[in-house]
Amino acid sequence: MPxxxxxxxxxSMGSAIAARLVEHGCKVPTLLEGRSEATRRRAxxxxxxxxxxxxxxxADLILSIVPPGEAVALAEQLATVINRNSRKPLIVDCNAVNVETIRRIEDIVxxxxxxxxxxxxxxxxxxxxxxxxxxYVSGDAASDIAVLGQLGLDLRLIEGPIGAASALKMxxxxxxxxxxxxxxxMVLAATRAGAADALRDELALSLPHVQARLANALPDMLPKAYRWVAEMREIAGFLGEDHPAALIYEGFAxxxxxxxxxxxGQGTEAxxxxxFAERCKAKT
Structure with a gap:
């Protein structure tokens, strides 16, 4: 029995993974209290x-797939409930958090x-x-979720402790x-200066793979930008506050x-x- x-x-990620599990006969409960009607329909x-x-x-397994800024709070919520249970599930934290954060979550769990x-x-x-x-999964209990590989997920074991998978993600x-x-x-800066078309043309000539990537990545990023803010700060934390590169990711945040x-708001820069992306595609 699954x-x-x-x-x-x-x-979007959690519901798609749930759909894959349901296809393989799993029962997939989720928390819907306080969620929007759109979220309820997606579930x-x-x-x-x-x-x-x-x-x-x-549940046998609990997959935590939330924005990185919510990962610790969810772990605390689950721990409070699990503390009262004799049954102890295995929690799989799938969030884009840095090594320090996942170790904090480990302590809570x-x-x-x-x-x-x-x-x-x-x-x-x-x-x-x-x-x-x-x-990708890591930690002492990683081998205990091998069943996910039989339920339609592309499971890949990393030989390493808690933090190894998160380090890869970061x-x-x-x-x-x-x-x-x-x-x-750079596209926004070039646009402000009237050089967007020239930038597009030069990318097509000297860095066509970069132009092709931006043509897809820029519009795809827009509805997700709000989620990437906390993730960039997790990456800055992964680098360490004293590392000069951490400033780059704080800037990206x-x-x-x-x-x-x-x-x-106005959607001008979007x-x-x-x-820019559409003009890149028109040139290919």
């Missing part, structure tokens, strides 16, 4: 069922009697007919999303915060980024 696997929360479409915190604590697996999700939410995303996201942030900053506010 295990009961709770997924918190039913965002229902994925086959997830609303549950109380106590019912979540009775262990205090409840539960165990923790450190996980890093790299790639887009799973779609029917696709294998991804990659689901490093990969620092490069991947950092390049998007760098491109967005402020950039994505600025872009997110523009998306929610339109400029979309226009």
């Amino acid at each position: 295990p009961s696997i709770a997924v918190i929360a039913p965002g 229902a479409a994925a086959g997830m069922t609303g549950a109380s915190a106590a019912e979540i604590a009775d 262990l205090s409840s009697g539960a165990r923790l697996v450190d996980a890093a999700i790299i790639g887009l939410p799973p779609k029917p007919g696709t294998k991804g995303p990659a689901f 490093s990969y996201a620092g490069i991947n999303k950092g390049l998007t942030g760098l491109g967005a900053a 402020r950039l994505f915060e600025h872009i997110a506010a523009d998306v929610q 339109a400029q980024l979309v226009a």
